[in-house]
Amino acid sequence: MNNGHILRTTGQPAELLSAEDRMGAILARVGVHGFQSIDALAALFGVTTQTIRRDVNALCDRGLCRRRHGGIDVLPEGENVAYPARQILDREAKRRIARCVADAVPENASLFFGIGTTPEECAHALADRAGLRVMTNNLNVALALRGNPSCELTIAGGRLRKLDCDVIAGEAHGFFSRFSVDIGIYGVGGVAEDGSLLDFNHDEVRMRTELASHCRRRFLVLDHSKFGRGAIVRGGHITEVSCVFTDQAVPSPIAAMLEAAGVALIVAPPSHPPTL
The missing domain is CATH 3.40.50.1360 (Rossmann fold)
Structure with missing residues (x-):
């Protein structure tokens, strides 16, 4: 698994990240690359798809991203992130x-x-x-x-x-x-x-x-x-x-x-x- 980018960003292998660090890395990746599938994120971070779904739900509940079928994406153009x-x-x-x-x-x-x-x-x-x-x-x-x-x-x-x-x-x-x-x-x-x-x-x-x-x-x-x-x-x-x-x-x-x-x-x- 190629997790070199995650290692450079956080200082530790992707599979060892805390939930908050992993969500931060997911958010950064979505911001750069756009839509990310649940399966691809699970493979990237070396965790289960259930774990990634929890991360995705938390990010979307905070108003930082939006859910799309099978994954997560940036907010629609022209829509600001929720104030909290x-x-x-x-x-x-x-x-x-x-x-x-x-x-x-x-x-x-x-x-x-x-x-x-x-x-x-x-x-x-x-x-x-x-x-x-x-x-x-x-x-x-x-x-x-x-x-x-x-x-x-x-x-x-x-x-x-x-x-x-x-x-x-x-x-x-x-x-x-x-x-x-x-x-x-x-x-x-x-x-x-x-x-x-x-x-x-x-x-x-x-x-x-x-x-x-x-x-x-x-x-x-x-x-x-x-x-x-x-x-x-x-x-x-x-x-x-x-x-x-x-x-x-x-x-x-x-x-x-x-x-x-x-x-x-x-x-x-x-x-x-x-x-x-």
């Missing part, structure tokens, strides 16, 4: 990004926070920062900051997306235009090869574009999975931000665009130095 699943997907990478963002935010700053899990992690990293004034349409951000007695919070009103805990519908349009702040912290659904910023519906793009138009510095926060990721609604370009915070080296054409536009690129260091 996104909260655990690449969590350590998002936390490393958030620590870098926190280093760049001074005390007494005024901030916009957009929707998504990486801005939420940034809020957690700033939970003890003194004197912040925060405007957001992301209730998860508000909850992360609510325990800070010196943080002033203003939340967009309107119809709540219950699973995502954010407000993006028409009633919230115009919220960010009422303010002018030091820094806007926001993510995107994906970044196209030409640097276009992508999201999953028009309301998300409208709120993000409005946020970016009313802050003096724009911090785009996103993990490596967003580069080349499919989302269907365009709005803005990566060269229009002040700084990009991410966890891995970005594609070379994107790096060249950022350098030419004078956009700062911050790649979060690993949590632990590599073992020599």
Whole structure:
């Protein structure tokens, strides 16, 4: 059995992986190669088809993939991963990004926070920062900051997306235009090869574009999975931000665009130095 790729990814033979490591490897394989059959995955990992079915069910129940007859596949184009699943997907990478963002935010700053899990992690990293004034349409951000007695919070009103805990519908349009702040912290659904910023519906793009138009510095926060990721609604370009915070080296054409536009690129260091 050829499990060399799994060995390089995880540091151990496929048949010795824990359930969580195996599911992570399955998810990565589906992301690269698309549909994977139950039988092929069982052979690859050296486990029974019943074990793989349990893994597939767990991944699909978390909203990370979709079931197809006889196997597992990526989510349909234009459909985002469910928010609870996104909260655990690449969590350590998002936390490393958030620590870098926190280093760049001074005390007494005024901030916009957009929707998504990486801005939420940034809020957690700033939970003890003194004197912040925060405007957001992301209730998860508000909850992360609510325990800070010196943080002033203003939340967009309107119809709540219950699973995502954010407000993006028409009633919230115009919220960010009422303010002018030091820094806007926001993510995107994906970044196209030409640097276009992508999201999953028009309301998300409208709120993000409005946020970016009313802050003096724009911090785009996103993990490596967003580069080349499919989302269907365009709005803005990566060269229009002040700084990009991410966890891995970005594609070379994107790096060249950022350098030419004078956009700062911050790649979060690993949590632990590599073992020599």
